[in-house]
Structure formats: structure tokens, C-alpha cells
Amino acid sequence: MTAAPGPAEGPVPVVAGRRSRALEAVRRVALQYSGVGIVLVVLVTYLSFTQPNFATWDNVTIILQQQAVLMVVAVGLTFVLLVGGLDLSMGGLLALAGVLTWHLVDRGFPVPLTIALVTAGGFALGALTNGLLIARLRLSFLVVTLGTGGAFSALALLLTNGQTKSLLEVESLTSLGTGGIGSLPWIVVIAIALLVASALVLRYTGFGRMIYATGGNEEAARLAGIDVTLVRTLVYGMAGCLAAVAGVLQAAHLASADPQAGQLVVLQAAAAVLIGGTSFMGGSGTMLGTFLGVVFLGVLSNGLTRLDISAYWNGFITGAVLIFALLIDRLRFRSLR
Amino acid sequence: MPQLSVAENVVLPSLRHPLALVDQPRLARRATPYLRRVGLDVPPLQPFHTLPPGRRELVEVAKALASEPRLLILDEATTRLPDPERLFRLVEELCAGGVAAIVITQRLREIRRLAHRAVVLRDGVVAGELARAELDEDRLTSLMVGRDLGGFFHKAEGARSDETVLEVRDVVTDRAPAQVSVDVHAGEIVGVAGLVGSGRSELLETIAGARKRHGGEVRVAGRRVRPGSTSAALAAGAALVPEDRRQQGLILGASVSENIAMARWRPLSLRHAEPERARAREAVRRFGIRCPGVDADVSTLSGGNQQKVLLARCVSRSPKVLLLDEPTRGVDVGAREEIYRLIGELVAAGAGVLMASSDLPELLGLADRILVMCEGEVVGELHRAEATEEAIVHLAAGGRRTGREAA
Numbered sequence: 028m029t030a031a032p033g034p035a036e037g038p039v040p041v042v043a044g045r046r047s048r049a050l051e052a053v054r055r056v057a058l059q060y061s062g063v064g065i066v067l068v069v070l071v072t073y074l075s076f077t078q079p080n081f082a083t084w085d086n087v088t089i090i091l092q093q094q095a096v097l098m099v100v101a102v103g104l105t106f107v108l109l110v111g112g113l114d115l116s117m118g119g120l121l122a123l124a125g126v127l128t129w130h131l132v133d134r135g136f137p138v139p140l141t142i143a144l145v146t147a148g149g150f151a152l153g154a155l156t157n158g159l160l161i162a163r164l165r166l167s168f169l170v171v172t173l174g175t176g177g178a179f180s181a182l183a184l185l186l187t188n189g190q191t192k193s194l195l196e197v198e199s200l201t202s203l204g205t206g207g208i209g210s211l212p213w214i215v216v217i218a219i220a221l222l223v224a225s226a227l228v229l230r231y232t233g234f235g236r237m238i239y240a241t242g243g244n245e246e247a248a249r250l251a252g253i254d255v256t257l258v259r260t261l262v263y264g265m266a267g268c269l270a271a272v273a274g275v276l277q278a279a280h281l282a283s284a285d286p287q288a289g290q291l292v293v294l295q296a297a298a299a300v301l302i303g304g305t306s307f308m309g310g311s312g313t314m315l316g317t318f319l320g321v322v323f324l325g326v327l328s329n330g331l332t333r334l335d336i337s338a339y340w341n342g343f344i345t346g347a348v349l350i351f352a353l354l355i356d357r358l359r360f361r362s363l364r
Numbered sequence: 365m366p367q368l369s370v371a372e373n374v375v376l377p378s379l380r381h382p383l384a385l386v387d388q389p390r391l392a393r394r395a396t397p398y399l400r401r402v403g404l405d406v407p408p409l410q411p412f413h414t415l416p417p418g419r420r421e422l423v424e425v426a427k428a429l430a431s432e433p434r435l436l437i438l439d440e441a442t443t444r445l446p447d448p449e450r451l452f453r454l455v456e457e458l459c460a461g462g463v464a465a466i467v468i469t470q471r472l473r474e475i476r477r478l479a480h481r482a483v484v485l486r487d488g489v490v491a492g493e494l495a496r497a498e499l500d501e502d503r504l505t506s507l508m509v510g511r512d513l514g515g516f517f518h519k520a521e522g523a524r525s526d527e528t529v530l531e532v533r534d535v536v537t538d539r540a541p542a543q544v545s546v547d548v549h550a551g552e553i554v555g556v557a558g559l560v561g562s563g564r565s566e567l568l569e570t571i572a573g574a575r576k577r578h579g580g581e582v583r584v585a586g587r588r589v590r591p592g593s594t595s596a597a598l599a600a601g602a603a604l605v606p607e608d609r610r611q612q613g614l615i616l617g618a619s620v621s622e623n624i625a626m627a628r629w630r631p632l633s634l635r636h637a638e639p640e641r642a643r644a645r646e647a648v649r650r651f652g653i654r655c656p657g658v659d660a661d662v663s664t665l666s667g668g669n670q671q672k673v674l675l676a677r678c679v680s681r682s683p684k685v686l687l688l689d690e691p692t693r694g695v696d697v698g699a700r701e702e703i704y705r706l707i708g709e710l711v712a713a714g715a716g717v718l719m720a721s722s723d724l725p726e727l728l729g730l731a732d733r734i735l736v737m738c739e740g741e742v743v744g745e746l747h748r749a750e751a752t753e754e755a756i757v758h759l760a761a762g763g764r765r766t767g768r769e770a771a
Contacts, residue, residue, distance in 0.1 A: 230635075231634055231635055231636075232631070232632070232633070232634060232635060233629035233630045233631050233632065233633045233634075233635055234631040234632065235635070236622065236626065236629055236635055237626075237629055237631060239615075239618065240615050240618070240622075240626055240629075243615040243616070243617055243618055244611075244614065244615045244616065246611060246612045247606075247611070247612055247613050247614055247615055248615065248626070249574065249594055250572070250574050250594055250604060250606050250612050250613070251594070251626050251627050251677065252594045252595040252597075252598040252599075252627055252681075253594075253595070253626065253629070254593075254595055257631075258631075310615070310617060310618075311617060
């Protein structure tokens with residue numbers, strides 16, 4: 028009835044025999060993504076059989092193009108969720124970045140310099156506001172990012188007086204949304220490249236492993252000599268940077284800078300990341316999961332349009348799948364215990 | 365339930381009526397007799413989270429009493445208690461009143477003190493059962509280990525050299541204004557004794573940079589260590605094995621190999637999993653860690669093996685000073701012996717060890733010198749030859765030492 032939970036003592040089961048590592052890896056991946064995986068396979072199979080134009084390269088391109096901005100935000104959000112936080116300000120920063128892009132180009136800055144300035148600015152804003160307030164002063168991430176997000180979108184509105192600014196004549200920017208490698212637009216190429224690079228950073232750098240350790244057990248990470256304040260600050264900086272990239276891509280894609288552009292994107296990105304199996308508690312999750320989550324949302328909305336179902340069902344189904352993925356996750360953990 | 369009052373924590377579980385209005389004074393009246401029985405002398409309406417850890421444990425016991433049990437199970441209930449004797453008397457009273465009690469403990473003395481019968485479990489099966497008359501430490505330990513313990517403590521005599529690896533000068537921990545100074549030589553084990561709350565953990569964690577240092581100086585092998593930074597302390601060569609391995613030590617859910625490797629990660633370095641695993645396999649061999657493999661989740665290991673993983677992590681940075689906080693708490697006897705052997709090896713290789721422990725036989729068996737702390741200060745220092753349990757307890761309880769002056 029009472030007392031300190033005694034540590035589980037006892038014999039360690041010795042696994043009989045040795046499964047090959049490859050097989051083990053396949054099993055782990057299959058288990059890890061079974062939630063979103065099942066739903067995605069069912070959805071794609073159904074749509075491929077019933078909709079003749081679904082399984083075409085053109086349609087794949089369209090889906091990826093529509094999801095590119097969301098993917099970049101989701102990548103940033105994955106980093107933040109892995110350290111056990113959340114960044115609600117990414118939407119506001121995305122809008123601000125788009126507006127700043129218009130603003131600088133309007134002042135005669137060359138497009139490459141503009142993009143460099145805006146993304147660097149995104150990193151600085153994320154690290155210096157969210158990062159310092161959350162990591163160093165240990166304020167609540169929900170409150171801080173809610174506050175900074177509101178401030179960022181207000182700045183975006185102030186800069187344009189609330190209007191949407193056209194970027195149609197800035198061809199070097201809009202070509203990111205039209206031209207590309209083969210039929211894949213640059214914005215898709217960039218989004219996927221960022222996702223792959225992030226996956227590599229998470230897996231193969233000390234910084235990446237520190238992110239998992241910090242999210243898994245902050246105190247233990249700190250005592251093991253990891254500078255968790257630095258890790259957190261950098262993570263919020265990267266989230267800001269990726270939100271800014273997403274803002275630039277959005278502006279290129281739509282050929283305009285809309286100060287209200289980012290309003291729903293954070294919640295959608297959070298849904299994608301969580302559907303992809305990243306834990307809200309931090310410490311576990313992968314970029315592959317995030318990719319699957321983003322693709323799932325894209326296929327879903329594409330499929331609903333093709334099936335002529337009201338797009339309003341979108342949010343309902345997203346929510347249901349999110350909860351389904353959590354349930355699968357829970358079952359998976361129970362089977363492992 | 366840390367935000368609720370002590371009284372609520374004690375009585376609420378037995379109220380069982382979600383809609384009942386909570387009448388705090390009435391709760392306090394109901395909780396008071398139980399609090400009195402466990403000897404907890406605090407205002408019943410004080411918020412639970414303001415209690416020091418040793419007393420929280422007593423609230424747990426009071427909560428169990430409030431359910432008027434017929435069987436009381438105490439699972440390592442005394443690991444954080446300052447005065448277990450009181451709890452023992454309570455258990456005896458309850459037993460006299462017809463309540464059965466199961467006491468789960470690592471401490472042999474508690475078994476001798478309390479038990480009418482002792483069942484020894486080893487590797488999940490009953491290794492033996494002893495009646496009251498047969499209870500002596502040798503029989504218990506040999507049942508627990510499965511063999512007789514010859515030379516339980518592996519202390520390499522004469523390993524101590526004159527080289528000072530750790531100098532702590534006038535360090536002020538969170539227990540200001542107390543100042544602490546201590547030297548540890550290469551090849552020396554310095555024990556830190558004291559009651560719960562005497563500031564042992566604060567001292568070790570402050571030296572390791574895990575807590576803010578409010579003053580004073582720490583040198584490792586002559587180099588000054590920047591305060592408040594675990595990475596600076598590690599780089600200088602001071603590695604901490606913290607008191608609470610699950611909360612402060614391990615990344616549960618990560619693999620054995622990652623838990624060992626993490627002290628060597630650098631933000632900008634590339635990480636290669638294969639060499640990490642190879643190093644982990646080496647450590648598993650060297651430290652005798654029993655695990656299904658280095659990719660196994662560290663949370664599946666037993667407490668003793670988890671502790672060895674932490675030691676392996678610290679040793680991977682080749683520390684000059686090991687700061688060990690309760691290195692064998694919640695560790696079974698077999699693993700405990702291996703941990704002692706490892707500490708002995710490290711010391712023989714020239715490391716200095718500063719070890720806090722509430723297990724007095726362990727301190728007496730291992731340490732060259734024992735510092736005794738009380739209320740944040742070092743109140744005495746005993747050399748191996750003169751250290752006895754009585755002397756330590758006397759100093760720890762606040763009895764000033766007479767005769768030769770303390771460090």
C-alpha cells in the first residue's frame with residue numbers, strides 16, 4: 028500500500044536466439060507506423076481502385092505541391108515536439124516571413140538575399156524570443172508561443188495594413204512554385220530536402236541525439252553533461268527558421284504575401300506530426316512518421332475532393348485518425364511492456 | 365497529490381465520494397490520529413509539496429493506515445526515512461493488533477529487527493525461508509547471493525597517492541550559509557555519511573555542476589571548474605552518478621548503448637551507431653551488465669544493472685573523480701558486490717571517489733575516510749581505523765565530535 032516504488036528487480040530475460048538485425052528493423056518500422064500506415068494504405072488502395080486519375084504522377088505532384096508548406100512547418104514542429112515542447116507561433120512567423128519577403132523585394136532587395144535574410148531572421152526570432160524565454164527563463168511553452176505568435180501575426184498585419192500583397196511580377200520568386208526538377212516544383216524539392224536533411228541531423232549528429240535525450244529525460248540529459256538550455260534554444264531557433272522558409276515557399280506558391288496566411292497551419296502540422304507517431308511528451312518520434320502524417324492529410328483532402336465529399340469532413344476525419352493513431356500507439360506500447 | 369494538503373492526501377482515498385463536499389477542518393480532524401501514529405508532527409492542512417522528502421514517505425504510511433488495512437505491505441519504505449525505528453514500532457503495534465505485514469527491504473538489519481519470518485527471493489523464485497531464530501546476516505546474504513560472501517568489499521589497500529584529484533574549498537550549496545571543504549586524493553575513497561536531508565546530495569550535485577554553487581571553489585586535478593555547468597565538470601574530469609537513477613540518470617526508452625554513449629556526444633560531431641554499440645558491448649562485458657543486448661531498452665534492466673549502465677557512462681569519460689550518490693540504493697546483493705568490485709578497480713587505477721551513502725556498513729567497508737554531514741555542514745571526519753557505526757550516527761545526529769578536530 029505504501030512507500031517508495033521499489034525498482035523492478037529480478038532476472039533479465041535472456042532472448043533466445045538472435046533475429047537478424049534487418050528483420051528486427053523491418054518489424055520495428057512496421058510496428059512504429061502501424062497507426063498511420065494502416066489508414067494510409069487503406070485510403071490509397073481504395074482511391075486507386077475507384078478513382079482512375081488518383082494513382083497518376085500528376086496527382087502525386089499535385090498532392091505534394093499542396094502539402095509542401097505544411098511539410099516544412101511539420102518538420103520544424105517535430106523538432107519542438109521531440110524536446111517535449113510545442114510552438115504555436117510558427118503560423119504567425121510564417122505570415123510575417125511572407126510579408127517581410129514582399130517588403131524587402133519591394134524595397135529592391137534581390138530575391139536570393141531576401142530569402143537568406145528572412146530565413147536567418149526566422150531563426151533569430153525563434154531562438155531569441157521563444158528559445159530564451161522557454162529554455163533559459165523556463166516559462167511555459169504554451170503561453171510563450173501563444174504570445175509571440177500573436178505578436179508576429181500582428182506585425183505581419185501592420186506591415187501590409189492587413190492587405191494581401193501581390194508578388195506576381197517577382198518571377199524569380201514565383202518560379203519556385205512553378206519550375207523545378209522535371210514536373211516536381213522547387214517548393215516540393217525544397218520541402219523534401221529539408222525533411223531528409225532533418226532526419227539525418229536527428230539520427231547522425233550529436234545534436235540530434237541530444238534532442239531525443241532532452242525530450243526523454245531532461246534532468247538525466249543535463250546531469251550527463253548535455254547543455255539542455257542550448258539544445259532547446261537551438262530547437263526553437265530551427266522551428267522559427269523553418270516557419271520562415273515555409274512563409275517564403277507559401278508566398279512563392281501563391282504569388283502573394285498574405286498576412287493571415289498561417290492561421291491554421293500550426294494545428295494541421297501538429298496533427299500531421301502526432302499522426303506520424305511522435306510523442307506529445309517528447310523523446311520519441313521520427314521525420315519519416317512526420318512525412319507519412321503530412322502525406323496522409325494530403326491524400327485525405329485530395330480524396331475527399333475526388334469523391335465529391337464536402338471538404339468540411341476533412342477536419343472531422345483528421346481528428347478521428349489522430350485519435351486512432353494514439354490508440355494504436357497505446358496498444359503497441361502495451362505489447363512491448 | 366502534491367498540491368493538496370497533508371490531510372487530504374491521507375484521508376481522501378478513503379472518502380470515495382466524488383460529490384461529497386470537502387470540509388477541510390473535518391478532514392484535518394480525521395487525518396490527525398493517523399498522522400500522530402506515524403509520528404508526523406505537521407499541521408494537517410499544510411500543502412503536501414512543502415514537506416521534505418523524508419516526511420512525504422510518512423504521509424504515504426499514514427494514508428495506508430487510514431484505509432484500516434488488515435495486511436500492510438511496506439515496499440522499501442525506509443529508504444528515505446530519517447527515523448525508521450518509529451515506523452518499526454508502529455508495525456509491531458499493528459501486528460499485535462492482528463494486522464499482517466509484509467516488509468520488502470534490501471536492508472538486512474530491518475529484517476532482523478522486524479521479521480517473524482523471512483522469505484528470500486532471488487531471480488524471481490524463493491531461494492529460502494528463515495524462521496526468526498535463524499535470522500542472521502550471513503545466512504541472509506548467502507541466500508540472497510546464492511553463495512557465501514568472502515571479501516564482500518574489494519578494497520585495494522594502499523592505492524591512495526598524495527596527488528589531490530579533487531579540491532573543494534568553502535563551497536556554498538543551496539544549504540547556505542554552510543560552507544564545505546574537502547580533498548580527495550587519487551586512489552582514495554572518501555565516504556559522505558549523514559541523515560536524509562543533511563546535504564549529502566546537494567554537496568555532490570553542486571560539485572558536479574548540477575546545482576548552483578553560491579560560493580567557494582572546486583578544482584579537479586588542479587584545474588578550476590566553472591560553477592553550475594555539468595559539461596564543464598565532466599570536461600574537467602568529475603563525473604556524477606546521481607541518487608535517483610530513473611529520474612536523474614537514465615533516458616528510459618532509449619537503448620543501453622545510447623545511455624552509455626550520451627556522455628560523449630558533441631553537438632556538431634557525427635554519430636556512428638556501430639562504434640557506439642561496440643563500446644557498449646565492451647562496457648557490458650567489463651561491468652557485467654546483464655541485458656538482452658546493447659540495443660535493449662534500458663528500462664527493461666533490473667535496478668542493479670541500470671546502475672552499472674550509469675557507472676559505465678561515467679567511466680566512458682575517463683573521470684579523475686567519481687561522485688557517487690547512493691550507488692547501491694535499490695540494488696540487489698549480487699549486483700552490489702559487482703559495483704563494489706568496479707569501484708575498487710577504478711580506484712586502483714588512480715581515480716578518486718567521493719561517495720555518499722546511507723548504508724553505513726558500505727561506507728565502513730569501502731571508504732578510507734568518512735565525512736559526516738549534518739544540516740549542510742561537515743561535522744566530523746573519521747578515518748578508516750576509528751570509524752564505527754556508533755561514531756557516525758552520533759555525529760550525524762548532531763553530536764559534536766570531541767577530541768581531534770574535524771577537517
